[in-house]
Amino acid sequence: SIVNRAFYGIRLLTNDEGLYTNAIYGFLNILFKYCDEEKPDYLCVAFDVDAPTFRHLQYKEYKAGRKKMPEELAVQLPVLKEVLIAMNINTISLKGYEADDIIGTVSARCENDNIKCVILTGDKDALQLATEKTKIKLVTTKGGATVTADYFAENVKERFGVDAKNFIDLKALMGDASDNIPGVSGIGEKTAANLIKSFDNIEFIYENIDDIEVTNTIREKLINGKETAFLSKQLATIDKNVPAEFSIDSCAQGDYDKNKLLAIFKRLNFNS
Numbered sequence: 001s002i003v004n005r006a007f008y009g010i011r012l013l014t015n016d017e018g019l020y021t022n023a024i025y026g027f028l029n030i031l032f033k034y035c036d037e038e039k040p041d042y043l044c045v046a047f048d049v050d051a052p053t054f055r056h057l058q059y060k061e062y063k064a065g066r067k068k069m070p071e072e073l074a075v076q077l078p079v080l081k082e083v084l085i086a087m088n089i090n091t092i093s094l095k096g097y098e099a100d101d102i103i104g105t106v107s108a109r110c111e112n113d114n115i116k117c118v119i120l121t122g123d124k125d126a127l128q129l130a131t132e133k134t135k136i137k138l139v140t141t142k143g144g145a146t147v148t149a150d151y152f153a154e155n156v157k158e159r160f161g162v163d164a165k166n167f168i169d170l171k172a173l174m175g176d177a178s179d180n181i182p183g184v185s186g187i188g189e190k191t192a193a194n195l196i197k198s199f200d201n202i203e204f205i206y207e208n209i210d211d212i213e214v215t216n217t218i219r220e221k222l223i224n225g226k227e228t229a230f231l232s233k234q235l236a237t238i239d240k241n242v243p244a245e246f247s248i249d250s251c252a253q254g255d256y257d258k259n260k261l262l263a264i265f266k267r268l269n270f271n272s
Contacts, residue, residue, distance in 0.1 A: 001099070001121050001122035001123040001139075002027055002030055002031075002120065002121065002122055002139060003023050003026075003027050003073070003076075003077070003080065004023075004073070004122065005026075005122040005139060005140070006022070006023045006024075006025070006026025006027045006029075006030060007022060007023035007026065007070075007072075007073045007076070009026060009146075010022040010023075010025065010026045012072060013025060015267065015268050015269045016269060017267075019075065019076075019079070019268070020072045020073070020075060020076055021076065021079075021268050021269070021270075022076075023073050023076045023077075023080070024076050024079060024080045024083065024268065025268075025270065026146075027080060028083065028270075029146070030120070030139065030146050031120075033146065034120055034137060034148070038118050040118065040253065041252065041253060042115070042248055042251040042252055042253065043089055043090070043251055043253055044089065044090040044091070044092055044106060044246070044251040045084055045089055045090070045091050045092070046091075046092050046093065046099035046100075046102035046103050046106070047077075047081075047091060047092070047093040047099055047102075048093065048098055048099045049093050049094065049095045049096075049097075051095050051096065052096075053096055053097055053098055053101075054096055054097070054239075055098070055234075055235050058231070058234060058235065059231060059235055061180050061182075062179065062180060062181070062235060063179050063180055064180045066178070066179075066180070079264075079268070082264055083261070083264055083265075086256065086257045086260040086261040086264055087256050087257075087261060088253075088254040088255065088256060088257065090246065090250050090251045092106070092244055092246050093244075094242055094243070094244045097239065097242050097244075100121075100123060100125055100126060100238050101238055101239040101240075101242045102242055102244060103119055103121065103126060103129070103238070104126075104129055104238035104239060104240040104242075105239070105240050105241060105242040105244060106246075106251075107119060107129050107134050107240070108240040108241070109248060110133070110134065110248070111131065111133060111134060113248060114133075115133075115248065116133055116134075116135075117133060117134040117135070118134075118135050118137060119134065119135070119136045119137065120137045120139065120148075121136065121137070121138065121139065122138070122139045122140065124138065125167075125171075125236065125238065126138070126238070127151055127156050127160075127164060127167050128164055128165065128167040128168050128236075128237070128238060129164070129238060129240075130151050130152055130153045130155070130156050130164040131152070131153050131164065132152060132153060132154075134152075135150055135151065135152050136150070136151040136152075136156075137149075137150055137151075138150075138151060151164075153165075160193065161193055161197050162193065162196045162197060163200075166196050166200060166201055168233055168236045168237050169196050169200075169201045169202050169233060170189075170192050170193060170196050171183065171232060171233070171236040172184075172202050172229050172230070172232040172233035172236060173187045173191075173192035173195060173196070173202065173229060173232075174187055174188060174189045174191075174192035174193075175232060176232075176236065179235070179236075181232045181235050181236060182228045182231070182232055183225070183228065183229070183232050184221055184222060184224075184225030184228060184229050184232075185221065185224070185225055185228075186221040186225075187218070187221055187222070187225070191218065195214070195218075198212075198213075199212060202229050202230065202233060205222065206222070206226055206229075209222060209223060
C-alpha cells in the first residue's frame with residue numbers, strides 16, 4: 001500500500017534508461033523518514049503476490065472492481081525488491097495471502113514475544129491489528145508530502161468509536177467498495193458504527209436479532225443481509241496465522257551492501 005500511495009502521490013519520474021522510478025523513490029523516502037523516527041531493531045516489508053488469495057476463493061467478486069496495476073508501477077516492483085535486498089531488509093510474501101495477512105502474522109508473533117510492533121501502512125484495514133503494544137502508522141501521501149496518524153487500540157476507539165478488534169464488524173455491516181466487500185444492503189457507515197457501538201459485534205446482533213433495540217426497517221435489512229454480513233466479516237479479517245517461513249531474528253537490522261546499493265541508486269539517478 002505504501003508503494004501504491006508513493007506512485008500516485010509523486011509525479012512520474014524516469015531514469016536515463018527510461019525506467020519509471022517515482023514509486024521506488026517515494027517508498028524509500030517514506031521508509032527512511034520513519035526508520036529515523038522509530039529506530040527499529042527489526043524490519044521487514046510485506047508484498048502481495050500476483051495470484052488469487054483465499055478471499056478470492058471464498059468470494060469470486062472480491063476486489064473485482066479494482067483497476068489492474070499500471071505497467072508504470074508494475075515495472076518498479078522488481079527493482080524495489082533489489083534495493084531492499086541490497087539494504088539487507090527481509091521481504092516476505094506468500095502465494096494465496098495478501099500483504100496484510102503477512103503483516104498481521106508478524107504483529108501476532110511480536111505480541112507473543114513481547115516485542116513492540118509498528119506497522120507502517122496506507123491501508124486502513126490494518127487498524128484491526130492495533131493493540132496496547134502494536135501501533136499502526138497510517139500513511140497518506142499528497143503532492144509528494146507524507147503525513148501519518150498513529151493508532152494504538154485506544155486511538156482507534158477514540159477516532160471511530162469502536163474497539164480495534166471490532167473494526168472488522170464495522171466493515172461486515174457497511175461493506176467496502178474499494179475491496180468490493182458487500183456488507184449489508186442499506187446499512188451505511190453511520191448506522192453500522194452505531195450498531196457496533198451498541199452491540200459490540202455481528203455475532204451478538206444476530207444471536208439477539210429479535211430483541212435488540214433497532215427500528216423495524218434496520219432489523220429487516222439486517223435479517224436480509226445476514227449471509228453477506230458474515231461473508232464480509234470473513235473477507236475483512238486479517239489472517240494472523242500465515243504459514244510464511246520467517247523468524248523475528250531474520251528481520252534484524254543489518255548493514256547495507258553499500259557497493260550494490262550505490263550501483264542501483266546510480267542506475268536509478270538517485271543522486272542525493
